[in-house]
Amino acid sequence: MDILDILLSATFWAAVIRIASPLIFATLGELICERAGVLNLGIEGIMVIGAFAGWMAVYLGTGLWAGVGVAMLAGMLFGLLHATLTVPFGLSQHVVGLGVTLLATATASFAYRLSLPEVTSPPKITPFQPWEIPVLSDIPLIGPALFSQTALTYLAFILVMIVSLILYRTPLGLALRAAGENPASVEAQGLSVTAIRMGAVIVGSGLMAIGGAFLTMSAFSSFFFEMVNGRGWICIALVVFGAWKPSKALLGALLFAGFDALQVRLQQTPMGAVVPYQVFLMVPYVLSILALILMSRRAEVPAALMVPFNKGER
Amino acid sequence: MRLEPIPNPSALRRFGLPTGALALTVLIASALALLAGANPFATLGLILKGAAGSKFALLETLNRATPMIFTGLAVAVAFRAKLWNIGAEAQLYGGAIVTVLLGTGALPLPSLLLLPVIALAAMLAGALILLGPVLMKTRLGVDEVVTTLLFNFIMLLFVSYLLEGPMKDPMGMGWPKSPALDKAARLPRIVEGLRLHWGFALAILSAIAVWVIQTRTTLGYEIRAVGLNAEAARFAGIPVGRVMVKTALLSGGLAALAGFSEVAGLKGNLTLDLSPGFGYTGIIVAMLALLNPLGVVISAIFVAGVFVGADSMSRAAGVPTYIADILMATALLTMVLALKLTTTRVRWR
Numbered sequence: 001m002d003i004l005d006i007l008l009s010a011t012f013w014a015a016v017i018r019i020a021s022p023l024i025f026a027t028l029g030e031l032i033c034e035r036a037g038v039l040n041l042g043i044e045g046i047m048v049i050g051a052f053a054g055w056m057a058v059y060l061g062t063g064l065w066a067g068v069g070v071a072m073l074a075g076m077l078f079g080l081l082h083a084t085l086t087v088p089f090g091l092s093q094h095v096v097g098l099g100v101t102l103l104a105t106a107t108a109s110f111a112y113r114l115s116l117p118e119v120t121s122p123p124k125i126t127p128f129q130p131w132e133i134p135v136l137s138d139i140p141l142i143g144p145a146l147f148s149q150t151a152l153t154y155l156a157f158i159l160v161m162i163v164s165l166i167l168y169r170t171p172l173g174l175a176l177r178a179a180g181e182n183p184a185s186v187e188a189q190g191l192s193v194t195a196i197r198m199g200a201v202i203v204g205s206g207l208m209a210i211g212g213a214f215l216t217m218s219a220f221s222s223f224f225f226e227m228v229n230g231r232g233w234i235c236i237a238l239v240v241f242g243a244w245k246p247s248k249a250l251l252g253a254l255l256f257a258g259f260d261a262l263q264v265r266l267q268q269t270p271m272g273a274v275v276p277y278q279v280f281l282m283v284p285y286v287l288s289i290l291a292l293i294l295m296s297r298r299a300e301v302p303a304a305l306m307v308p309f310n311k312g313e314r
Numbered sequence: 315m316r317l318e319p320i321p322n323p324s325a326l327r328r329f330g331l332p333t334g335a336l337a338l339t340v341l342i343a344s345a346l347a348l349l350a351g352a353n354p355f356a357t358l359g360l361i362l363k364g365a366a367g368s369k370f371a372l373l374e375t376l377n378r379a380t381p382m383i384f385t386g387l388a389v390a391v392a393f394r395a396k397l398w399n400i401g402a403e404a405q406l407y408g409g410a411i412v413t414v415l416l417g418t419g420a421l422p423l424p425s426l427l428l429l430p431v432i433a434l435a436a437m438l439a440g441a442l443i444l445l446g447p448v449l450m451k452t453r454l455g456v457d458e459v460v461t462t463l464l465f466n467f468i469m470l471l472f473v474s475y476l477l478e479g480p481m482k483d484p485m486g487m488g489w490p491k492s493p494a495l496d497k498a499a500r501l502p503r504i505v506e507g508l509r510l511h512w513g514f515a516l517a518i519l520s521a522i523a524v525w526v527i528q529t530r531t532t533l534g535y536e537i538r539a540v541g542l543n544a545e546a547a548r549f550a551g552i553p554v555g556r557v558m559v560k561t562a563l564l565s566g567g568l569a570a571l572a573g574f575s576e577v578a579g580l581k582g583n584l585t586l587d588l589s590p591g592f593g594y595t596g597i598i599v600a601m602l603a604l605l606n607p608l609g610v611v612i613s614a615i616f617v618a619g620v621f622v623g624a625d626s627m628s629r630a631a632g633v634p635t636y637i638a639d640i641l642m643a644t645a646l647l648t649m650v651l652a653l654k655l656t657t658t659r660v661r662w663r
Binding site: 041081083088089090091092094095097098099100102103105106107109110112113117194229230233234236237242276278279281282285286288289292293295296310311 | 315316317346349350398400420450454455456457459460461464465466468471472474478479527534594597598601632634635636637639640642643644646647650651654655
């Protein structure tokens with residue numbers, strides 16, 4: 001099997017979409033936070049808590065969608081913590097973000113051990129099943145790739161459009177972007193920068209948690225401690241790569257997922273017999289760094305990103 | 315709400331608030347113990363006993379603190395210049411790799427010569443690993459938080475490759491581990507019979523050295539100036555880029571010493587689980603110490619004590635050992651908030 005065979009197989013493209021889905025949720029979440037002016041380094045831990053909470057809820061007997069809701073609420077709770085510390089109190093977004101990641105990860109581990117003290121391998125749940133869209137899923141190559149995914153994947157793509165619409169076509173989006181560019185102008189409009197930023201971080205964190213929940217509830221059916229494995233950090237790189245725009249971030253996530261799906265398949269080729277598998281596994285992280293370097297010159301960083309706003313101060 | 319600076323915070327504020335932060339942390343720990351069905355007082359007592367209840371426990375705590383002092387110093391040095399080095403984990407493994415490379419017969423030197431050579435080489439490796447992200451920051455403006463974080467994952471995969479390939483122990487029964495270090499490359503114990511190696515002494519010395527650099531040298535002054543206000547520092551004629559690079563070399567080197575000390579002092583070989591996240595714990599250690607190098611020693615012993623104590627408590631009381639991780643993250647967050655409130659007052663409206 002060579003690269004051409006891989007690129008012409010429907011399973012490859014289906015995998016690309018599947019791998020991209022959690023990244024799309026979390027990248028959108030981070031993008032919303034950063035557009036409002038807050039860097040949310042809690043993303044990695046919030047994805048972990050989302051993955052755990054959603055899975056646990058379903059394991060305890062709730063429906064799948066209720067599980068997604070639980071995951072989102074858990075993420076929003078940690079988002080509230082992050083927002084409270086970084087927005088009104090203006091604490092270092094670096095330190096608080098890392099603290100939230102450590103706290104959320106530890107909480108998930110603690111809760112896991114507490115609820116399942118004796119198990120060696122985590123129990124499985126019945127995850128979201130692929131949902132074949134009639135007619136469209138019969139199109140060769142594209143059909144199985146795009147139109148026979150799980151409901152969460154469709155939701156991810158719809159969310160890109162919704163977030164774009166809100167950001168660029170509503171007063172709320174305008175206020176949110178202004179909070180990240182020129183917060184004083186938002187106050188001049190009689191709006192509260194604190195409220196907008198906190199809201200953005202809480203909602204964004206909810207999306208990150210759904211991204212995590214995708215892993216346990218759609219991609220796999222169990223929870224493992226290391227399962228997020230740096231995806232959160234990769235999403236931060238994707239926000240930069242996407243120049244803080246939802247559509248470009250989607251493109252970045254797909255491109256990234258493409259390389260990721262490709263490296264897994266290349267391991268099965270004669271190339272995989274020569275090159276150590278660890279080199280393939282490094283691809284996502286190396287690509288993220290390359291993406292950051294590539295975009296460094298032309299990135300349009302929100303002007304007030306990481307700048308705390310204190311009313312009445314200039 | 316608005317924040318107003320307090321020019322001269324009272325002693326009550328300066329000591330009361332951090333104490334309150336620790337009290338809140340202990341309160342949360344008690345709640346978690348209750349949640350796990352254990353008696354909170356017994357749980358806290360068991361943690362304390364496991365950390366310092368016997369000579370063995372205390373030495374175990376000091377052993378565990380050793381790498382945390384190094385990574386804590388690495389973070390403290392870097393954060394002081396607002397250089398966000400979250401990659402101490404990668405630099406630690408860099409130091410560990412070099413230690414194995416040079417300590418398994420490559421250099422036919424007597425122990426007294428060999429150990430300093432290995433330590434310096436390890437520091438160089440750690441420094442070089444951090445140099446990449448820092449040059450990307452100073453030359454291209456790429457945020458170093460994400461790059462140093464991503465390097466951790468790349469490094470761990472690289473170690474995994476080494477341990478299954480070129481650095482694999484042929485006698486290792488197929489386990490991914492490196493061959494054992496020569497005896498000459500092992501850090502001896504400080505007192506024969508007590509399980510505490512010279513890595514701990516080296517860590518203390520490093521803390522003093524960093525303190526001297528920070529308070530008594532031009533570089534220390536420049537690092538602080540860059541951290542307080544990079545623009546103002548540039549205006550005052552301080553070469554900000556060069557100071558950043560020097561800070562990075564120091565920080566990366568210190569983190570690498572953690573790897574050197576763990577391999578040469580404690581484990582004797584390199585495995586994939588050499589560090590249970592010492593690089594990340596270093597951030598907590600450094601923040602709790604308010605980035606003060608001498609404070610890092612105390613806070614590392616405290617943090618190590620909580621982890622060691624939680625391990626033994628978990629066996630006895632059945633509360634998951636991850637309570638230690640929750641405690642430390644809580645301590646970090648409450649402490650930064652307490653410090654902020656020391657120098658600012660909240661005004662509602």
